[in-house]
Amino acid sequence: MADGSGGAQRLAMTGIAKRYGAVRAIxxxxxxxxxxxxxxxxxxNGAGKSTLIKxxxxxxxxxxxxxxFDGEPVQITGTTDAIGLGIATVYQEPALFxxxxxxxxxxxxxxxxxGPTIDWAAQHAKVVELLDLLGVPVRDATAPVGSLSxxxxxxxxxxKALAGEAKLLILDExxxxxxxxxxxxxxxxxxxxxxxxxxxxxxxHRLDELFRIADEVTVMRDGATVGTFPxxxxxxxxxxxxxxxxxxxxxxxxxxxxDAPPRLELRSLGLAGRFHDVDLxxxxxxxxxxxxxxxxxxxxxxxxxxxxxxxxxxxxxxxGTAVRPTSPRHAQRLGIALLPADRxxxxxxxxxxxxxxxxxxxxxxxxxxxxxxxxxxxxRVATELIERLxxxxxxxxxxxxxxxxGNSQKVVLARQLVRRPDVLVLAEPTQGVDxxxxxxxxxxxDGLAAEGTAVxxxxxxxxxxxxxxxxxxxxxxxxxxxxxxxxxxxVDVLAAAAGAGDEAVSA
Amino acid sequence: MTPPSTQPSTQPSTxxxxxxxxxxxxxxxxxxxxxSGQEIxxxxxxxxxxxxxxxxxxxxxxxxxLRPLLIEVAPIALIxxxxxxxxVAAGIDVSVGSQMxxxxxxxxxxxxxxxxxxxxxxxxxxxxxxxxxxxxxVLIAWGRVHAIIITFGTLNLFQxxxxxxxxxxxxxxxxxxxxVFGRGEAGQVAGLPYSFLLTALIAGAVxxxxxxxxxxxxxxxxxxxxxxxxxxxxxxxRRVLLTxxxxxxxxxxxAVFTIAKGTTTLDQSIGAxxxxxxxxxxxxxxxxxxxxxxxxxxTVLGALLVQTVSSGVTQLGWPSNLSDLFVGxxxxxxxxxxxxxxxxxxxxx
Numbered sequence: 001m002a003d004g005s006g007g008a009q010r011l012a013m014t015g016i017a018k019r020y021g022a023v024r025a026i027x028x029x030x031x032x033x034x035x036x037x038x039x040x041x042x043x044x045n046g047a048g049k050s051t052l053i054k055x056x057x058x059x060x061x062x063x064x065x066x067x068x069f070d071g072e073p074v075q076i077t078g079t080t081d082a083i084g085l086g087i088a089t090v091y092q093e094p095a096l097f098x099x100x101x102x103x104x105x106x107x108x109x110x111x112x113x114x115g116p117t118i119d120w121a122a123q124h125a126k127v128v129e130l131l132d133l134l135g136v137p138v139r140d141a142t143a144p145v146g147s148l149s150x151x152x153x154x155x156x157x158x159x160k161a162l163a164g165e166a167k168l169l170i171l172d173e174x175x176x177x178x179x180x181x182x183x184x185x186x187x188x189x190x191x192x193x194x195x196x197x198x199x200x201x202x203x204x205h206r207l208d209e210l211f212r213i214a215d216e217v218t219v220m221r222d223g224a225t226v227g228t229f230p231x232x233x234x235x236x237x238x239x240x241x242x243x244x245x246x247x248x249x250x251x252x253x254x255x256x257x258x259d260a261p262p263r264l265e266l267r268s269l270g271l272a273g274r275f276h277d278v279d280l281x282x283x284x285x286x287x288x289x290x291x292x293x294x295x296x297x298x299x300x301x302x303x304x305x306x307x308x309x310x311x312x313x314x315x316x317x318x319x320g321t322a323v324r325p326t327s328p329r330h331a332q333r334l335g336i337a338l339l340p341a342d343r344x345x346x347x348x349x350x351x352x353x354x355x356x357x358x359x360x361x362x363x364x365x366x367x368x369x370x371x372x373x374x375x376x377x378x379x380r381v382a383t384e385l386i387e388r389l390x391x392x393x394x395x396x397x398x399x400x401x402x403x404x405x406g407n408s409q410k411v412v413l414a415r416q417l418v419r420r421p422d423v424l425v426l427a428e429p430t431q432g433v434d435x436x437x438x439x440x441x442x443x444x445x446d447g448l449a450a451e452g453t454a455v456x457x458x459x460x461x462x463x464x465x466x467x468x469x470x471x472x473x474x475x476x477x478x479x480x481x482x483x484x485x486x487x488x489x490x491v492d493v494l495a496a497a498a499g500a501g502d503e504a505v506s507a
Numbered sequence: 508m509t510p511p512s513t514q515p516s517t518q519p520s521t522x523x524x525x526x527x528x529x530x531x532x533x534x535x536x537x538x539x540x541x542x543s544g545q546e547i548x549x550x551x552x553x554x555x556x557x558x559x560x561x562x563x564x565x566x567x568x569x570x571x572x573l574r575p576l577l578i579e580v581a582p583i584a585l586i587x588x589x590x591x592x593x594x595v596a597a598g599i600d601v602s603v604g605s606q607m608x609x610x611x612x613x614x615x616x617x618x619x620x621x622x623x624x625x626x627x628x629x630x631x632x633x634x635x636x637x638x639x640x641x642x643x644x645v646l647i648a649w650g651r652v653h654a655i656i657i658t659f660g661t662l663n664l665f666q667x668x669x670x671x672x673x674x675x676x677x678x679x680x681x682x683x684x685x686x687v688f689g690r691g692e693a694g695q696v697a698g699l700p701y702s703f704l705l706t707a708l709i710a711g712a713v714x715x716x717x718x719x720x721x722x723x724x725x726x727x728x729x730x731x732x733x734x735x736x737x738x739x740x741x742x743x744x745r746r747v748l749l750t751x752x753x754x755x756x757x758x759x760x761x762a763v764f765t766i767a768k769g770t771t772t773l774d775q776s777i778g779a780x781x782x783x784x785x786x787x788x789x790x791x792x793x794x795x796x797x798x799x800x801x802x803x804x805x806t807v808l809g810a811l812l813v814q815t816v817s818s819g820v821t822q823l824g825w826p827s828n829l830s831d832l833f834v835g836x837x838x839x840x841x842x843x844x845x846x847x848x849x850x851x852x853x854x855x856x
Contacts, residue, residue, distance in 0.1 A: 097731035
């Protein structure tokens with residue numbers, strides 16, 4: 001553990017830049033972290049936080065810039081360099097080995113030995129000591145990690161990071177996967193480490209919690225650090241403003257939504273342990289956005305509407321009738337179509353041609369006497385949709401895996417358009433899609449709404465949520481907490497999602 | 508915008524402490540149990556089968572019947588020891604049968620035509636096997652192609668090489684000196700054949716290595732998540748290469764056992780289908796086909812079970828097809844058990 005002096009400069013990164021091919025992940029980053037302090041690092045997705053962390057932990061090497069550790073200039077060209085300096089990283093998803101025991105996980109790669117064999121007793125004793133430091137009582141160091149809860153696994157990850165005498169601990173969104181009481185335990189651990197003189201870089205999207213734990217905050221935007229500020233005297237809203245910066249709110253095409261009874265309604269919808277009391281209504285021709293940070297429960301809401309995980313409370317109404325979709329097939333029959341978030345895993349048959357990817361799920365419709373597939377008709381529908389959605393491909397026989405992200409997403413979207421659905425739920429419709437295709441997909445969604453589909457867009461992409469939604473609902477802590485109209489600003493929405501209003505209570 | 512949510516103070520502030528696996532106080536147990544549940548089940552099944560077979564055919568539980576069984580088990584169990592390493596590290600090697608063919612024909616021709624001493628021939632066989640394993644290992648670890656593709660390719664490649672070395676159809680006149688590894692009276696201690704004893708010795712050593720040394724435990728980490736293992740400072744490629752080299756070397760020794768238990772004529776069928784028997788033994792022994800979990804003891808027991816079944820089927824005079832059926836059922840049960848176990852584990856989270 002460190003000297004506990006507190007306040008001495010532990011890390012200074014200056015003029016860091018990194019590009020991946022043509023993409024400039026970091027243009028210019030400066031950050032200084034003091035020993036015995038908690039330093040928050042915030043920024044929107046794609047602002048460059050993860051790249052900066054990867055550089056620091058040795059996963060990638062910076063193109064330019066200097067790093068000083070404890071006042072000495074250092075080179076970090078690999079993970080071993082970082083570990084050697086005492087830089088330990090705990091990633092969001094615990095990178096542990098389910099089949100190995102707690103003590104084995106903690107000492108993996110640096111086992112305590114007794115001759116040629118592992119000194120189990122010594123490892124066990126040290127594990128108990130480490131977990132004591134983290135403020136968690138007597139533990140079973142021989143339990144396989146796979147049998148622990150996510151929160152416990154994270155504690156093991158932190159213990160693992162500390163076993164190597166960490167001087168700088170990087171916590172990458174540690175709270176995203178934890179419940180409130182688990183976060184309290186995590187903060188207790190962080191405070192103890194801080195007292196022991198460890199410098200901590202804490203990444204989080206939940207700005208409200210920073211006021212409870214962080215001393216300073218560095219804000220990143222568009223691949224550059226905006227600046228470092230003491231937490232005292234800031235508000236969630238001010239941090240949100242720094243994150244969003246001077247970005248002008250995009251021009252949004254004015255749309256009028258016909259007045260009609262809601263097509264899709266969620267009433268006090270809940271899924272035990274994930275979200276609760278979600279209320280929303282989407283009218284035909286309306287686009288409603290559901291925006292929330294990772295871990296807010298927003299993704300699970302989409303799954304429930306689509307029948308992947310049936311709700312445990314409340315009800316879903318389609319066209320005024322209460323329904324309870326229990327499978328995607330069921331949801332489809334009820335007239336709910338879904339564009340899944342994880343396109344590669346849930347939405348594509350990569351080796352199959354575009355036409356197959358469009359017609360799958362509609363084969364009854366496209367077949368003769370519901371027996372064999374009418375190939376000519378399949379092809380006709382596919383070509384028509386390819387044209388309508390401007391999918392850039394030489395032919396409908398091209399395998400979808402060969403298309404770019406944006407084009408393959410359009411194909412997956414096309415599948416939902418064979419029959420215009422009454423209700424369309426889109427989860428992260430433009431994730432991993434380039435800017436041009438993004439705009440086209442947004443126009444397609446606009447078009448669908450104009451034809452009368454009730455559209456629910458679930459997204460963690462703030463500009464997208466604002467661009468597309470007629471009304472925008474913000475989800476935090478598993479429930480809808482705020483609603484915005486077309487005139488909402490990025491800062492307002494981000495502040496609501498990140499917990500503005502709560503810092504007054506805790507700070 | 509809605510007003511900020513109500514004060515946290517209105518809610519109960521102490522969360523109910525839920526029972527935790529970590530928090531549970533335990534005795535001073537520092538190691539996983541010596542024998543896993545699946546291994547105990549296997550032991551019981553084998554014991555039960557022996558008992559039943561002993562009652563059904565009185566000849567079964569005699570030395571004259573059990574010794575051949577152990578001689579038959581040895582080559583499969585021995586390769587299985589290496590294959591356990593490979594599969595624990597999330598790999599697979601379907602080329603071991605062809606490797607055995609190459610090792611076998613080289614050894615046979617050295618003994619028959621070059622009249623080299625037996626120990627030297629054994630050494631050459633082991634080294635040739637290790638070299639073939641190294642070909643697999645290098646391609647898999649550095650080529651970043653899935654092991655089943657690579658070893659399926661080398662299966663055919665090695666088979667071609669083996670056939671080339673065979674030249675004519677068979678190698679005749681295998682010398683009797685090889686009997687020490689086979690059925691000969693010279694090749695046994697207290698009724699146990701040397702080949703089985705050697706296999707047990709090697710299996711014991713590897714079992715200890717996998718269990719007690721950092722290097723051994725690292726195979727489990729690699730099988731669990733190779734990338735995370737790399738980040739933990741484990742030299743994943745070298746370790747993966749090692750699993751295939753060890754397997755190859757053991758195939759080399761196993762080839763000697765296989766020639767020794769055969770007739771004085773070696774034909775090109777040596778090693779054919781061996782990969783499936785070995786992989787079946789490993790899986791029945793409780794090693795997860797997904798990697799990250801398994802034990803050498805289980806593999807030896809798995810091999811013993813497979814051989815007991817096929818020997819039992821023969822002795823009962825049943826059609827030999829039935830032993831394939833039984834092995835198939837065992838494999839499905841073992842894989843099913845593994846899947847259920849993993850699913851239960853995920854549910855715990």
